[in-house]
Amino acid sequence: MESLTQPPPVFAFSRRIRKTPYEKRVMEQAPKSMTIYNSTPLMTVFRSPQEDYEHLCEHVQIWDVSCERQAEIAGDDALRLVELITPRDISKCKIGQCMYAPLVDENGGIVNDPVLLRLGKQRFWLSTADSDVLLWVKGIAYGIGYYTSIQDPDVSPLAIQGPRADDLMADLLGEEIRQLPFFRFVRESLAGTSFYISRSGWSGQGGFEIYLEEYRKGLDLWDCIWEAGQKYNIRAGCPNSIDRVERGLLSYGNDMTLNENPYECGLDRFISEDKKAECMSSVALKEIRDRGITHKLVYLLIQGEPLTTPREACTVNDESGVARGCLTSIAHSIRFGGNIAFATVETQFSIPGQRLFIEMGSDKLLKATVMSKLKE
Amino acid sequence: MESLTQPPPVFAFSRRIRKTPYEKRVMEQAPKSMTIYNSTPLMTVFRSPQEDYEHLCEHVQIWDVSCERQAEIAGDDALRLVELITPRDISKCKIGQCMYAPLVDENGGIVNDPVLLRLGKQRFWLSTADSDVLLWVKGIAYGIGYYTSIQDPDVSPLAIQGPRADDLMADLLGEEIRQLPFFRFVRESLAGTSFYISRSGWSGQGGFEIYLEEYRKGLDLWDCIWEAGQKYNIRAGCPNSIDRVERGLLSYGNDMTLNENPYECGLDRFISEDKKAECMSSVALKEIRDRGITHKLVYLLIQGEPLTTPREACTVNDESGVARGCLTSIAHSIRFGGNIAFATVETQFSIPGQRLFIEMGSDKLLKATVMSKLKE
Numbered sequence: 001m002e003s004l005t006q007p008p009p010v011f012a013f014s015r016r017i018r019k020t021p022y023e024k025r026v027m028e029q030a031p032k033s034m035t036i037y038n039s040t041p042l043m044t045v046f047r048s049p050q051e052d053y054e055h056l057c058e059h060v061q062i063w064d065v066s067c068e069r070q071a072e073i074a075g076d077d078a079l080r081l082v083e084l085i086t087p088r089d090i091s092k093c094k095i096g097q098c099m100y101a102p103l104v105d106e107n108g109g110i111v112n113d114p115v116l117l118r119l120g121k122q123r124f125w126l127s128t129a130d131s132d133v134l135l136w137v138k139g140i141a142y143g144i145g146y147y148t149s150i151q152d153p154d155v156s157p158l159a160i161q162g163p164r165a166d167d168l169m170a171d172l173l174g175e176e177i178r179q180l181p182f183f184r185f186v187r188e189s190l191a192g193t194s195f196y197i198s199r200s201g202w203s204g205q206g207g208f209e210i211y212l213e214e215y216r217k218g219l220d221l222w223d224c225i226w227e228a229g230q231k232y233n234i235r236a237g238c239p240n241s242i243d244r245v246e247r248g249l250l251s252y253g254n255d256m257t258l259n260e261n262p263y264e265c266g267l268d269r270f271i272s273e274d275k276k277a278e279c280m281s282s283v284a285l286k287e288i289r290d291r292g293i294t295h296k297l298v299y300l301l302i303q304g305e306p307l308t309t310p311r312e313a314c315t316v317n318d319e320s321g322v323a324r325g326c327l328t329s330i331a332h333s334i335r336f337g338g339n340i341a342f343a344t345v346e347t348q349f350s351i352p353g354q355r356l357f358i359e360m361g362s363d364k365l366l367k368a369t370v371m372s373k374l375k376e
Numbered sequence: 377m378e379s380l381t382q383p384p385p386v387f388a389f390s391r392r393i394r395k396t397p398y399e400k401r402v403m404e405q406a407p408k409s410m411t412i413y414n415s416t417p418l419m420t421v422f423r424s425p426q427e428d429y430e431h432l433c434e435h436v437q438i439w440d441v442s443c444e445r446q447a448e449i450a451g452d453d454a455l456r457l458v459e460l461i462t463p464r465d466i467s468k469c470k471i472g473q474c475m476y477a478p479l480v481d482e483n484g485g486i487v488n489d490p491v492l493l494r495l496g497k498q499r500f501w502l503s504t505a506d507s508d509v510l511l512w513v514k515g516i517a518y519g520i521g522y523y524t525s526i527q528d529p530d531v532s533p534l535a536i537q538g539p540r541a542d543d544l545m546a547d548l549l550g551e552e553i554r555q556l557p558f559f560r561f562v563r564e565s566l567a568g569t570s571f572y573i574s575r576s577g578w579s580g581q582g583g584f585e586i587y588l589e590e591y592r593k594g595l596d597l598w599d600c601i602w603e604a605g606q607k608y609n610i611r612a613g614c615p616n617s618i619d620r621v622e623r624g625l626l627s628y629g630n631d632m633t634l635n636e637n638p639y640e641c642g643l644d645r646f647i648s649e650d651k652k653a654e655c656m657s658s659v660a661l662k663e664i665r666d667r668g669i670t671h672k673l674v675y676l677l678i679q680g681e682p683l684t685t686p687r688e689a690c691t692v693n694d695e696s697g698v699a700r701g702c703l704t705s706i707a708h709s710i711r712f713g714g715n716i717a718f719a720t721v722e723t724q725f726s727i728p729g730q731r732l733f734i735e736m737g738s739d740k741l742l743k744a745t746v747m748s749k750l751k752e
Contacts, residue, residue, distance in 0.1 A: 011387050012409040012420040012685075015704055016506060016629030019688045034385040035393070036412040039506070039629070044388040106518050111511065130392060130415070132508030135487065139512045142482050142656065143519015152634075253392030253415070258528075280518065309388075312395045328391055 017041060020066035021156050021218020025226070029236035037067035037130045043238040049331070053242040056205055060164035061237030062225055065202070065209070066156035071114075071126040071134045077146035078122040083277035085137065086116075087262065087285055088270050091277060093118045098183040098198050101126075102270050103133060108261040108284035111136055113252050115200060117185060117211075125211075127157065129252035140280075156218060158210045160225065164232040165207035172228050173197075177208075191224040193217035202239045204247030241309065245331040245340050248299070255297060255328045255342045261288050264344065265297045295325060296350040302339040302358060302368040306332035315359040316343050316368070324349045327358055341368070393417060396442035397532050397594020401602070405612035413443035413506045419614040425707070429618040432581055436540035437613030438601055441578070441585070442532035447490075447502040447510045453522035454498040459653035461513065462492075463638065463661055464646050467653060469494045474559040474574050477502070478646050479509060484637040484660035487512055489628050491576060493561060493587075501587075503533065505628035516656075532594060534586045536601065540608040541583035548604050549573075553584075567600040569593035578615045580623030617685065621707040621716050624675070631673060631704045631718045637664050640720065641673045671701060672726040676744040678715040678734060682708035683742075691735040692719050692744070700725045703734055717744070 011034065013019075018040040020026070031043040043064065046052050055061065073081055082090050086101040093099050095118050103111040103126075112133045114126040126133055134152050141148050160169060169177045173188050177197075180186060185198035196211045212221055226234060250256055256265045262285070263271075271285060300316075313326035325345030333340045341358075349356065354370040387410065389395075394416040396402070407419040419440070422428050431437065449457055458466050462477040469475050471494050479487040479502075488509045490502040502509055514526050536545060545553045549564050553573075556562060561574035569590045577583045588597055602610060626632055632641045638661070639647075647661060676692075689702035701721030709716045717734075725732065730746040 006406040008386050009407045009410040009419065010384050012411050013687050014411065014627075014630055014685045015687075015689055016413075016627065017411070030382040031385045033388040035388050035390065037392075043385065105514065132511050135508050135512035136515045138481065139515020139517075140519045141515075143516045143521075145519075251390075251392065254390055309390045311389050311391075313391055 013041075018066070020064050021212060021215045022064040022066065022158065022222050025219060025222045026064045026236060031236070031238070038069045038128065038132075040067035040069070042067040043236075044241070046236055046238065049241050050334075052237055053240050055233075055235055056162050056203060056237055056240055056243060058163065059233040059235065060160060060162040060168050060207070060229055061235050062222065062229065063159040063161060063201075063237050063239070065159045065239075067130075068127045068157045069134070070153055070155045070211070071128055071137055072124070072151045072153045073126070073137060073148055074120075074123040074151075075146075075148035076122060077141075077148050078124060080277070081137065081141055081146050081148050082116065082124050083275070084280050085111075085140065087272060087275065087279055087281050089272035089275045089277070090116065090118075095120060096184055096186065098185060098200055100270060102262050102267050103136075104262060104281035104285065105258070106280045106284060108281055108288050109258040110252070110256050110260055110262060110265065111258060113250070113256070113267075115183075117196065117198065119196075125153075125155070131252065154213065154215055156212045156215060158212055158221065158225075159201045159203075159207060160210070161201045161203045161207035161237065162205045168225070168229050168232050168234070169197075169208055172225065180208075191217060191220040193221060202249060203243050204249070205243065241329075242331045242333055245329055245342065246333055246335060250297070250342070251329060260295075260297075260344070261285070261293070263288055263293045264295050293347055295344050296347050297342055297344050298350045299371045300327070300341045300343050300356065300358075300368040301336060301371050302330070302341055302366050304339065304366050307339045307360065310360070316345055317357045317359060317365070318349060319355060319357070321357075324356065343368075345370075389417075394442070396440050397588065397591045398440040398442065398534065398598050401595060401598045402440045402612060407612070407614070414445045414504065414508075416443035416445070418443040419612075420617070422612055422614065425617050426710075428613055429616050431609075431611055432538050432579060432613055432616055432619060434539065435609040435611065436536060436538040436544050436583070436605055437611050438598065438605065439535035439537060439577075439613050439615070441535045441615075443506075444503045444533045445510070446529055446531045446587070447504055447513055448500070448527045448529045449502070449513060449524055450496075450499040450527075451522075451524035452498060453517075453524050454500060456653065457513065457517055457522050457524050458492065458500050459651070460656050461487075461516065463648060463651065463655055463657050465648035465651045465653070466492070466494075471496060472560055472562065474561060474576055476646060478638050478643050479512075480638060480657035480661065481634070482656045482660060484657055484664050485634040486628070486632050486636055486638060486641065487634060489626070489632070489643075491559075493572065493574065495572075501529075501531070507628060530589065530591055532588045532591060534588060534597065534601075535577045535579075535583060536586070537577045537579045537583035537613065538581045544601070544605050544608050544610070545573075545584055548601065556584075567593060567596040569597060578625060579619050580625070581619065617705075618707045618709055621705055621718065622709050622711060626673070626718065627705060636671075636673075636720070637661070637669070639664055639669045640671050669723055671720050672723050673704075673718055673720050674726045675747045676703070676717045676719050676732065676734075677712060677747050678706070678717055678742050678744040680715065680742050683715045683736065686736070692721055693733045693735060693741070694725060695731060695733070697733075700732065719744075721746075
């Protein structure tokens with residue numbers, strides 16, 4: 001915010017903002033900052049981005065990610081409907097498997113980038129990023145006349161992230177949980193409630209996500225994990241800006257929107273060009289492939305003092321001062337020796353080594369370099 | 377929040393939360409609290425709910441309501457599509473007219489309750505409450521194959537509310553603006569930008585809404601109105617909880633959701649039973665009419681100390697302690713001599729004069745009485 005001479009406004013909660021089953025425990029851990037994601041509170045910092053990051057990379061954290069709302073699609077046409085809304089080939093997804101499945105509209109625009117869970121032959125959960133997938137899918141199903149039931153089930157995900165997540169969950173659920181492959185899920189129970197648990201999560205440090213279905217068991221579940229986690233130095237945490245940018249995890253609404261297509265965002269590998277099922281984005285995506293993209297999401301290394309997330313997209317200029325794109329997310333990474341960021345730039349300026357200049361604030365110009373994918 | 381021994385988390389802004397064109401000026405006025413509405417900041421209190429209320433009832437306020445996002449529906453099938461999604465008869469809506477048009481799905485559930493603006497024969501804006509109408513409408517139009525263009529235009533509404541709104545806008549736009557009837561709009565210009573201005577707004581005190589289309593002119597527009605408003609004691613403001621509950625203005629997400637139907641929420645008069653155009657909710661709404669509703673939204677007067685908005689729906693009990701519904705919004709009204717609230721209760725407990733008991737907090741029971749509509 002521009003004006004910081006007075007204290008910033010506090011967040012006013014109301015019924016319109018969903019209360020999570022873990023909220024009481026989260027607040028007891030005195031988070032420093034929060035946001036709203038799918039009409040649900042999501043913490044963003046507990047101690048500092050750097051302190052939270054260091055702890056996440058070394059120990060284990062418990063994250064209230066109830067904001068990952070599930071859109072449940074079930075019924076005779078469930079698979080047809082899911083195939084229609086994502087360019088990824090879902091026929092290959094087994095029951096018990098997760099798939100990262102960008103949802104793309106008839107113009108090639110990205111609607112959301114959920115993790116899809118296949119619960120049954122004709123039953124799916126879309127674990128959504130921050131946009132109202134439920135209403136979009138309801139609209140499509142109504143319009144076509146598909147035989148499906150589309151619901152917003154009362155599911156509140158809890159993530160256990162960090163290198164000690166396996167030790168902690170093995171103590172609680174038994175040693176077999178260590179064998180759960182990445183993006184697979186099983187049914188387990190704890191604290192008197194049974195749930196799906198997947199090896200997944202929005203960090204680069206590994207771990208699990210528990211999909212709590214019995215809201216009233218939330219505090220018991222949290223307490224049970226919290227207590228067992230004491231020997232592993234567990235802390236309350238949340239998706240960490242440094243970790244996610246270092247690992248190249250895109251944030252829907254920040255790094256990609258309905259105005260971007262998956263090719264521009266480097267999501268090519270999630271588009272099954274030979275997909276057999278009907279897909280609403282296939283014509284648009286083929287056109288985009290044929291004519292080539294004009295913009296591309298790149299990683300940048302930016303010189304200078306540590307920077308924080310910009311309030312809005314900052315302009316990215318070439319050496320002549322001509323605007324060539326905009327910066328979308330930023331974090332200060334000690335590991336990479338500077339500020340690292342995502343930016344959308346014209347394709348001819350997206351080659352690793354390209355020098356660019358970021359307009360930050362009124363008249364500050366920061367030097368930046370396009371990097372090859374950070375996580376490689 | 378339960379735990380208030382440490383300062384509450386501050387709100388972390390990012391690109392995912394839209395920056396409004398007026399944000400700089402709003403923040404200069406040091407608002408006390410805020411919320412997020414349609415992924416956009418909306419202030420909730422500037423001084424105190426009571427101080428803001430008293431000023432609103434006597435003077436004029438300028439409100440940043442950029443969060444009222446417009447879903448634009450245009451093209452050959454625009455009217456057909458709009459008729460499909462609302463039970464209200466839109467054929468009667470003239471160009472230059474606004475209509476409050478609840479959007480209702482095929483099950484009778486309320487998706488949103490926008491104000492519709494008819495800009496042309498086949499061009500509409502839906503000025504939306506807090507749910508993603510754009511994606512829902514896009515889904516329906518794609519599914520059916522309607523010939524429409526559905527966009528999220530860059531429109532940032534600014535409301536001028538309060539008894540001196542007419543004097544202020546007459547000074548700026550000329551005396552004719554006083555003649556603009558309720559829920560009509562015209563094209564005007566100010567501060568070098570032209571816009572639609574309607575006689576409307578989410579208060580009971582009257583006023584206007586300006587639909588700014590040139591984002592970059594936001595501060596000029598604000599400053600121009602602010603300066604002219606000095607003689608009318610203008611202040612920055614926002615939708616006020618006391619005013620809205622006193623006037624019976626429902627809040628989508630608080631008082632009604634996808635789980636409620638328009639009959640339960642007392643929106644009967646916006647359902648055109650004899651509507652000729654095809655409407656996706658007509659079968660479901662006829663069924664609901666035929667079998668009768670089980671729950672109804674009522675106004676309550678609650679005894680005791682001033683209460684504030686509950687974090688979640690509080691249970692409403694009958695005299696025997698049996699749960700009969702839930703309380704959804706609350707405000708302390710000096711005018712009505714107590715706390716006034718909206719609650720959804722079983723229909724047999726919805727008759728004015730009915731005594732009820734509100735479960736507030738752990739073991740506090742508050743006496744309440746069902747009232748006839750407060751604004752009558």
